[in-house]
Amino acid sequence: MCGIIGYIGDKSAQPILLNCLKRLEYRGYDSCGIAVAAGSLEVYKDAVRVEELARVAPQLNGTVGIGHTRWATHGEPSQVNAHPHLDCSGKIAVVHNGVINNFQRLKRQLTAEGHNFVSETDTEVISHLIEKYYAGNLEKAVEAALRDVDGSYAIIVLMAGEPKLVAARKDSPLIIGVSDRENFIASDVPAILDYTSRVIYLEEGDIGVVTKDNIKIRRHGTKVVGKEHKVLWSVEDAQKAGYEHFMLKEIHEQPRVIRDTLGGYISAAEPETKLVMMTEANLENMLVVACGTAYHAALVGKYIVGELVGIPVRTEIACEFTYCHQIPAGTAAIVITQSGETADTLKAMKRLKEAGCRVVAITNVVGSTASRIADQTIYTRAGPEISVAATKSFTAQLMVLYWLALSYSRVDIRRVDSLTMGLRQLPEKVQQVLDNEDKIRQYADYLSRYENVFFISRGINFPVALEGALKLKEISYIHAEGYAAGELKHGPFALLGASTPVIAIVARDNTYETMLTNIKEVKARGSPLMALAEEGDEAIEELADLVITVPRVDAIFSPVVNTVALQLLAYYTAKQRGCPIDFPRNLAKSVTVE
Numbered sequence: 271m272c273g274i275i276g277y278i279g280d281k282s283a284q285p286i287l288l289n290c291l292k293r294l295e296y297r298g299y300d301s302c303g304i305a306v307a308a309g310s311l312e313v314y315k316d317a318v319r320v321e322e323l324a325r326v327a328p329q330l331n332g333t334v335g336i337g338h339t340r341w342a343t344h345g346e347p348s349q350v351n352a353h354p355h356l357d358c359s360g361k362i363a364v365v366h367n368g369v370i371n372n373f374q375r376l377k378r379q380l381t382a383e384g385h386n387f388v389s390e391t392d393t394e395v396i397s398h399l400i401e402k403y404y405a406g407n408l409e410k411a412v413e414a415a416l417r418d419v420d421g422s423y424a425i426i427v428l429m430a431g432e433p434k435l436v437a438a439r440k441d442s443p444l445i446i447g448v449s450d451r452e453n454f455i456a457s458d459v460p461a462i463l464d465y466t467s468r469v470i471y472l473e474e475g476d477i478g479v480v481t482k483d484n485i486k487i488r489r490h491g492t493k494v495v496g497k498e499h500k501v502l503w504s505v506e507d508a509q510k511a512g513y514e515h516f517m518l519k520e521i522h523e524q525p526r527v528i529r530d531t532l533g534g535y536i537s538a539a540e541p542e543t544k545l546v547m548m549t550e551a552n553l554e555n556m557l558v559v560a561c562g563t564a565y566h567a568a569l570v571g572k573y574i575v576g577e578l579v580g581i582p583v584r585t586e587i588a589c590e591f592t593y594c595h596q597i598p599a600g601t602a603a604i605v606i607t608q609s610g611e612t613a614d615t616l617k618a619m620k621r622l623k624e625a626g627c628r629v630v631a632i633t634n635v636v637g638s639t640a641s642r643i644a645d646q647t648i649y650t651r652a653g654p655e656i657s658v659a660a661t662k663s664f665t666a667q668l669m670v671l672y673w674l675a676l677s678y679s680r681v682d683i684r685r686v687d688s689l690t691m692g693l694r695q696l697p698e699k700v701q702q703v704l705d706n707e708d709k710i711r712q713y714a715d716y717l718s719r720y721e722n723v724f725f726i727s728r729g730i731n732f733p734v735a736l737e738g739a740l741k742l743k744e745i746s747y748i749h750a751e752g753y754a755a756g757e758l759k760h761g762p763f764a765l766l767g768a769s770t771p772v773i774a775i776v777a778r779d780n781t782y783e784t785m786l787t788n789i790k791e792v793k794a795r796g797s798p799l800m801a802l803a804e805e806g807d808e809a810i811e812e813l814a815d816l817v818i819t820v821p822r823v824d825a826i827f828s829p830v831v832n833t834v835a836l837q838l839l840a841y842y843t844a845k846q847r848g849c850p851i852d853f854p855r856n857l858a859k860s861v862t863v864e
């Protein structure tokens with residue numbers, strides 16, 4: 271996600287802000303900017319690298335300022351969409367990390383009240399709301415503004431003529447860096463490590479008012495004293511938020527990713543958010559094209575849409591789509607691509623467009639090539655994914671697919687309500703899987719001794735078996751294959767035995783009984799059997815040699831909790847084998863050749 275920084279002290283703010291922004295570059299960004307206040311507020315921002323901004327920016331005078339590296343989520347990367355964002359008077363500047371779910375409604379209201387917006391961002395509503403509520407006290411105005419906001423945020427607010435910074439957070443991290451006669455605010459620790467290692471972690475709902483020698487924190491209206499911590503990490507460790515690898519950090523981000531991706535779609539605040547293509551196109555001819563992990567998301571989508579909308583969905587691997595001759599007229603096409611730059615997927619998109627189809631892209635990168643070719647784009651809000659192995663982007667793609675299927679569902683309204691509730695609970699359920707990490711790590715140690723593994727499942731979890739095998743092979747270099755459990759007897763049985771473990775993904779749906787039979791077949795052939803099953807499943811506990819349990823969810827959501835568990839299993843197996851997890855050999859994050 272975006273990186274944010276604030277500085278207040280005796281020194282010139284500009285070079286310090288720029289240096290801090292450089293320390294945030296690892297997060298990935300497309301534009302950046304700073305605002306510095308002396309008597310008035312001066313802003314400089316653009317869709318450039320920090321280095322370039324430092325080279326071309328005029329000298330901004332002042333010892334208090336804020337800065338931002340932006341990873342676009344609302345509106346393409348451009349100068350006008352870059353942060354900081356101002357109010358109408360040009361006196362209030364805001365940098366923001368997070369997603370404001372109800373920004374369209376707020377923007378309409380504020381526009382009707384005479385506010386003039388210049389960007390496409392969700393953030394800009396915050397500076398205007400603060401302006402609206404400002405009556406001589408900046409902190410109170412920020413508090414009032416945030417009461418209107420639904421979504422996630424870490425913000426820093428700067429106002430001309432006010433020698434202070436106001437910071438607030440909800441579902442997005444924010445820290446205060448403490449030093450002598452100067453203080454910092456940042457989205458994460460690496461930003462400030464060149465200046466101080468004394469850190470206060472702001473908590474949910476905190477509002478901080480920071481001057482050069484004072485820090486005031488209010489938590490839900492009550493004054494609290496922030497506890498100071500000494501950071502002992504190196505800058506590199508800190509960039510991974512203390513996790514050993516980006517992959518592990520990204521796996522752990524998934525509760526937040528689910529909230530952010532769903533926020534804009536299922537939030538009651540914006541019920542009008544709708545996909546345009548489906549109203550016109552022939553729903554019966556739905557085609558989903560993707561590569562790699564995104565293709566596995568497409569396969570899960572096929573089952574989700576099948577169950578909720580009751581229509582067949584055709585799925586194609588993008589590189590093979592070239593050889594498919596049939597594109598029925600009126601096909602409603604969806605491509606799924608984290609990067610929005612995968613060559614095979616882009617080629618498929620162009621072919622679909624040439625055939626007269628409307629194409630919707632589901633992507634994580636605003637302004638990517640896929641988003642430019644598509645007729646409509648639905649963004650996942652996973653934030654930049656640095657590790658080559660896709661994790662949080664997959665989960666975010668599933669969230670969009672659940673939302674889509676629910677939007678067009680033909681099932682009973684009570685089922686829709688119960689599933690919407692289930693979606694809202696998913697961050698918690700995923701957190702429970704993450705809390706089970708130590709147990710999964712023990713099983714990974716066991717798995718790491720083998721060279722061949724089969725993942726089996728049925729129904730909506732069959733693609734999860736494919737994804738589990740893909741994660742394991744790409745980062746641990748263990749040969750792993752995902753199989754439909756029913757297909758195992760048509761060949762792979764010949765390979766089963768004591769040296770080939772089988773991992774069975776078992777959901778409490780209409781596949782359950784048959785999966786039990788398949789597990790017995792595998793055990794009879796001498797393979798060690800590891801099961802991934804719902805908590806409290808005694809039949810599995812008895813049958814399997816090892817069981818990883820996942821929390822109970824509606825079976826349609828089981829791919830989410832199961833995949834997160836398998837991501838952790840792959841991660842710890844690779845770690846045990848000493849593999850270079852974030853950058854596996856021969857693989858690239860974005861494959862831009864056919």
Ligand code: G6P
Pocket residue numbers: 561562563564606607608609610611612615658659660857858859860861
């Ligand atoms: C590469 C990446 C995978 C990704 C696939 C598709 O192989 O290593 O993690 O799933 O490309 O990428 P896309 O950006 O189109 O989702």
